[in-house]
Amino acid sequence: MGADRPLVGAHDASALKIYRDRYRQGIPSRSVDAEENDARILYRVLFTLGGSALVGQGTELAPGTFYRPNFYKLTMVRLISLILLLAIWWLISQFVEPQILPGPERVLGVIAAQMRSGDLLLSQLGVTLARVLAAFTIAMAAGTAIGLLMGRVKLADRLGDPWLIVLLNLPALVIIVLAFIWGGLTEIAGVLAVAINKLPNTVVTVREGRTRARFGS
Amino acid sequence: MVYGSPALLAGKMIQGEFDATLTYWNFSTQLETRGFRQVVRIDDLLPDFGVAGPLSMIGYVFDEAWAATHRHTIDRFLDASQKAKQILLTSDAEWERIARWWARTTPQL
Numbered sequence: 001m002g003a004d005r006p007l008v009g010a011h012d013a014s015a016l017k018i019y020r021d022r023y024r025q026g027i028p029s030r031s032v033d034a035e036e037n038d039a040r041i042l043y044r045v046l047f048t049l050g051g052s053a054l055v056g057q058g059t060e061l062a063p064g065t066f067y068r069p070n071f072y073k074l075t076m077v078r079l080i081s082l083i084l085l086l087a088i089w090w091l092i093s094q095f096v097e098p099q100i101l102p103g104p105e106r107v108l109g110v111i112a113a114q115m116r117s118g119d120l121l122l123s124q125l126g127v128t129l130a131r132v133l134a135a136f137t138i139a140m141a142a143g144t145a146i147g148l149l150m151g152r153v154k155l156a157d158r159l160g161d162p163w164l165i166v167l168l169n170l171p172a173l174v175i176i177v178l179a180f181i182w183g184g185l186t187e188i189a190g191v192l193a194v195a196i197n198k199l200p201n202t203v204v205t206v207r208e209g210r211t212r213a214r215f216g217s
Numbered sequence: 218m219v220y221g222s223p224a225l226l227a228g229k230m231i232q233g234e235f236d237a238t239l240t241y242w243n244f245s246t247q248l249e250t251r252g253f254r255q256v257v258r259i260d261d262l263l264p265d266f267g268v269a270g271p272l273s274m275i276g277y278v279f280d281e282a283w284a285a286t287h288r289h290t291i292d293r294f295l296d297a298s299q300k301a302k303q304i305l306l307t308s309d310a311e312w313e314r315i316a317r318w319w320a321r322t323t324p325q326l
Contacts, residue, residue: 014250015250016312016313018246019250019312020309020312022245022249023242023305024305025258027302027306028271030271034270035272037269038263038270038272039272041266041267042268042272045266064281067279069292069295070288071292071295071296073289074296077289
């Protein structure tokens with residue numbers, strides 16, 4: 001064909017912009033009903049112009065030509081799953097003492113009562129959430145950095161892997177107790193204990209993601 | 218008037234043998250990147266036929282009986298497709314990524 005560049009491809013910025021804008025123009029934005037309605041009108045036009053030689057046997061757009069997805073159902077499945085979890089919890093709680101397993105209605109009642117009396121929300125819940133946020137930030141930041149490094153550099157992976165296996169298999173309780181023994185009963189020790197607990201999981205996830213990524217690196 | 222494969226027609230346009238061509242969007246766009254001008258789009262013509270808005274011209278085709286038993290799979294696929302298009306609609310950075318990937322994987326003809 002004598003083309004010096006691929007027919008479909010965008011190797012410079014202006015070409016990419018043209019492709020991008022033209023592709024975006026073609027993304028359907030209307031409802032299935034609106035599309036089907038217009039398709040029916042166009043079908044009639046084609047039938048009027050060309051008859052059965054153009055459109056075949058039908059005189060109208062065949063019913064069922066357009067598929068109607070039920071995205072509502074996708075959300076419903078998740079909701080039903082959550083309700084099922086609550087139902088199983090409630091059902092088991094009916095057969096055992098509340099000390100063994102309090103039912104969801106009992107737990108919600110306690111939460112509601114504590115919120116009303118002001119014992120729970122903001123003060124205590126806020127402190128816990130702040131600790132979680134701090135620990136999460138540390139674990140994500142350090143874990144992502146280490147994970148990326150191990151995913152990219154083979155030597156880093158070989159050096160880090162034994163450490164990772166030890167950390168992954170170290171029980172959370174051990175890390176927490178050690179953190180409090182070494183760091184004292186301080187805020188920092190608690191946050192660090194949680195962060196160290198979550199660090200290896202983050203590292204493994206990021207490393208696997210980086211190792212398998214073939215697209216757009 | 219000459220009929221032919223879109224790729225061939227695009228090649229002939231580039232060589233200067235034709236003045237104009239009616240073709241698919243990707244070939245039309247490829248010609249645009251080489252300085253050709255788009256005269257008209259199907260969507261521009263539709264109102265004259267009494268059609269209200271832009272109309273999808275290509276789509277996925279599948280067996281109705283199979284679809285009846287695989288609704289969940291199809292819905293999830295369409296959901297993913299819609300989300301991907303939403304990203305391509307709103308993110309320029311994603312197009313930069315595609316361009317790099319294109320440049321790496323598309324063989325030079």
